Amino acid sequence: MTPILKAKIIEVCDKKIAVKGINVGISFYAFFKNKNDNPKLLMEAATWWIQTHQLDHFEKAVKIKQMVLDL
Template sequence: MDQAGGMMRQELREKIINICTRKINEKGPSVGVSFYAFFANKNDDPEALMEAATWWIETHQLNHFEKAQKIKEMIEQEL
């Protein structure tokens, strides 16, 4: 995990952007997501889950559910 400034690895950022984009396209611009939306029910990548949780909870102090558009924009600004 890249600890510098709470940044996430590129692969995880791209996954989050893709999922947010898909959810916005399916349900509209007001759809909400939690960081769990980016992982399968059976967590097969606990390191990535913790990386996303750290970014979401510790770094940005976001609510449990946030607008997918907001998360997408935040991640894109970090690219």
């Protein structure tokens, strides 16, 4: 995982947890705007989420953050 994606995931998870609490769920789409302005980074996130870890569409933000921190 690139440092850019890692930082983005942690930042988004922190924001979501701060606003909605520790039970908030997210998908990998949460790390991107509604338009595909960085397809390479989107594919990296999708590959990590779907192929590497076989995660469900929605996962707890705290789980995803911890997985990224453990890398």
